[in-house]
Amino acid sequence: MPNKSSKLWSGRFSKKSAKLLSEFNDSLSFDKRLYKEDIEGSIAHAHGLSSAKVLTKKEASKIITTLKKIKSQIDKNGEKWFKENQNEDIHSAIENKLSSIIGDTGRKLHTGRSRNDQVATDIRLWTRNEIKEIILLLKKLRLTIINLSKKHYKTILPGYTHLQKAQAITLGHYLLAYEQKLKRDLERFTESIKRINVLPLGAGAVAGAGFKINRNLLATKLGFEKITENSIDAVSDRDFIAESLFNISLLGIHLSQWAEEMILWSTDEFNYITISDAYATGSSMMPQKKNPDIPELIRGKSGRFLGNLTAMLTVLKGLPMAYNKDLQEDKELIFDSVDQIKIILKITNEFLQNIKFNKEKMYKATQTGYLNATEVADYLTKKGIPFRSAHEITGKIIVYCIKNKKQLNNLTMDEWKRFNKEFNNDIIEKIKLESCVNTKKIHGGTAPEEVMKAVKRAEGK
Template identity: 50%
Template sequence: MKLWGGRFQKETAGIMDRFNASIPFDQKLYKHDIMGSIAHAKMLGKSGIISQEESEKIIEGLEEIRKDIENGKVEFKIEYEDIHMNIETLLIERIGEVGKKLHTARSRNDQVAVDIRLYIREEIEKISELLWDLLQIFVSLSKDHVDTIMPGYTHLQRAQPINLGYYFMAYFQMFQRDFQRVLDCKKRLNVLPLGAGALAGTTYFTDREFLAKELGFDRICENSMDAVSDRDFVIEFISSGSMIMMHLSRVCEELVLWSSQEFGFVEMDDGYSTGSSIMPQKKNPDVAELIRGKTGRVYGNLINILTIMKSLPLAYNKDMQEDKLPLFDTVETLKDCLMIFKDMICTMTIKKENMKKATKAGFMNATDVADYLVSKGVPFRSAHEIVGKMVLYCIDHDKTIEELSLEEFQRFSDKFEKEIIERVQIETCMNSKVSQGSTSKENVLKMIENAENFFRRDFHGV
């Protein structure tokens, strides 16, 4: 008979056991479930709800079950539905009637809520460490490439010259926000639901503050109905994960393009590439493509959990059992993608000469010519028009702007003087940017310095 089967006159149908069970996937929570149960047993003993001897016997039994699970000696049973009842059934089988006292003053509703919070909190630590490592890689790459000149793009058209270090620091900013976001998510999930009962609390004088301290929570959930029905923390975590994946996907999209012969800016290491079953010459950037593809998978997990929760009345509903599959999949996808992405970018070959050569086309110094005219008193809109006509002239005469003679410059405006020849050189254009956050080498070195200060200041965050 089920642990809850007292009011039932017959067993559940076999198909119902399979359909209703979550043990095929929530067994992943065994460690967190036992952790919560041990804390609960301690609290029951401390509060005099059960005897100290009974509390110790329960704890000893739970610790033995944990060891047996870790050693592969436990086979979970689908008829016991979930990880909670599988462990409780094992406990009763091993220690007898005392085991039946463990569930005093709690419900599976608050039990699963604490399990999931403990699980996400643990996984956030791992994910934040991976993000921390990735941030350091971006800074290291930036240091190596403050003098590597390349085109900057808008609309995937060559726009203005930048350095590759500047590009890497742009992604540093994105993943820094991701790092801060997952740690911020932890602040809101680190609230204890255990002790809330099914929805209305309990008649026992429990010590939830003790439970919070024992399990490392910052505070307790104030409203028991909210405690058991809340999955905001799951949604927030998957949302944060979706943004991490979006940022990974953006870098990967560029690396896929850059590794093509049309760009030729990078080459992926053989260890992170694949070939073709029919075309012997192919070397495909499949890691980058797979990360890009898996982004949609995590987005789908976010829509999944939002849809599960969107119309649920208070308090707990069985729909919420389905929260774990998108959560677990998001965690594993994030960790896998972050780990392999780090290895991929650390081993790729950057083709500096091809990047520099690409800056020779596309008139990327046109804005600098307009800015030069502005410095000579020409209104910007007028300068814009003048330089637009110069670009047309260059196209018609198969020239770049830096190939024009002073006489050709002066055909378009008498404001041009001899120094314009140096001002339109690509490296000069890049380093002439003086505004905060711009691409000059001086600014990029400042960004790197700020990043290293961040590492020193926030080291405790990982």
């Protein structure tokens, strides 16, 4: 009987593995995270072997009962269990432990199975579960944004293009822009589950299992919707990991864009928001500092996501069929990105729920920068002047205002008439910020009533 740390492939070799080989090759230090999925997959495989008459019902029951006990031991003892059961990987650790407890019956479990289809099954189970958790966290964050949009559907602030003041918008409309990004992220994660949820178990090492194992039974046991169609592809496919890393990366970039604006908005120069003291940090040297570390870290970790995605694609790009040990690199990449995006989603939600929007400061910022210039051009266009000509006239008015240090609402009627006779007293009302915002009564526009319509649409999704 092998000891609890025997190599599963030792029969072919006449020399003990070099110590450095083990340090370089072993993966238990990180793939131990898959112990639940590995045991779940092994239990399903035992059912499959029993159904195929490879195992007796008694043997299968003994294996399954012992695997459940091993899971309970790991649940209870954690790191201690792994230290006591040092092995090449999580599959070896669990199988050797099983065999050390029930002997040769345990050694039958790997019949018709390779670590190639075993690990492919484990990582699909793990990724499926984690993506579902990300989806739940995304939904919570999206709901927070929707609620804030509803609260601030009339709050006016400058909208920016090129980081320059452009037009007046509502805060609710701004927040719903990120709701839309998160909605697309949710769709991508949700759609990806159907590609993750395909069972590779039964593919063996490369050619398929040599026993008549009912793969549909395995799929049912493990909650997979489909089974893989080709054994070569089944053990080498990591598209679902690359796709998950991409989806996480794009979500991370969306949140990084938001984080950049929160960093700017928290400065004295903007002062659009006040970050809760519970979600900010200070300086070890400068007593006055209050630093936006949360959005800064969110912004920084987007690069980490891109790095993991790039690393995964690079691993895949030159691989011949079918399984290669290079694929061991997939786990630390997906583990890290999943861990980081989950905590980012949690902290972003709490950060937003505890933020204060400085509405007066936002409104004051709309009083400079000529945010109502487009409305002047639109005013002339509605009087029958071609928009391009109206645009040119308005541009000259802006130059005049800059030269004379005036805002548009400070111009006298004589000054308006100097540029075009079509200007009348109603121009004053038309260029008020509230009027500018309210005229954007178009689907997807910033008018408060359109924002509330968008909120209702978002709540319905």
